[in-house]
Amino acid sequence: MSSPGRGGWQGLGLRCCALAAVLALAACATTPALQAPARLGLKLAPASLGANISLQQHLTVERNGRIDQLDAAVEVDQQQFNMVGLAFGQRVLSLHYDGQTVQSWRHPLLPSQVRAEDVLEDTQLTLWPLAAIRQALPAGWTIEQQGLQRTLLLQGEPVMVINYSRPTPWDGKVELNNLRYHYRLTIESVSDTAADDPVSPNPAAPTAAP
Helix, strand or coil: CCCCCHHHHHHHHHHHHHHHHHHCCCHHHHCCCCCCCCCCCCCCCHHHHCCEEEEEEEEEEEECCEEEEEEEEEEECCCCEEEEEEECCEEEEEEEECCCCEEEEECCCCCCCCCHHHHHHHHHHHHCCHHHHHHHCCCCEEEEEECCEEEEEECCEEEEEEEECCCCCCCEEEEEEECCCCEEEEEEEEEEEEEECCCCCCCCCCCCCC
């Protein structure tokens, strides 16, 4: 196999840098020193989603006037969460979580600041039921829901605002606005299979907070 030329390696490096912006989930790497850098650290059991889902997603990140895109495949069942990220036709990130341990693979040129735990956190904040998230929040954190808008707060100050286009979070478009790390993530999802929910018709659908 022939080695890529200098231009090829440079192009690959640029593409992986673009992916870092796409995921935007390692935003703490570019957070000002005076701003609290800590992420929430949310890790919910896959079973707490209350449904089995298989999704194809198109992600768009807007940050500092720049727009980047990524395709992803997400599968969740009672035992595990799996995600594969593709950029420019190649796999650049994979993530497996069994409720105990996060296992991930990244392209060698993907910046180390892109953390699988942050990818998992944003996905769970978007898809998981409000009650499951509330039970896992550390002290000082709260989450509220009004209609199709979900807000994550720290000490009463909004940190993240999520807007849904449909009641079921894995259908249609979701816009996640991270106020702490200053990025907007738009997720367009298409379900490969119908959600399998033995408990209720729509356990993870956004519902207004009491």
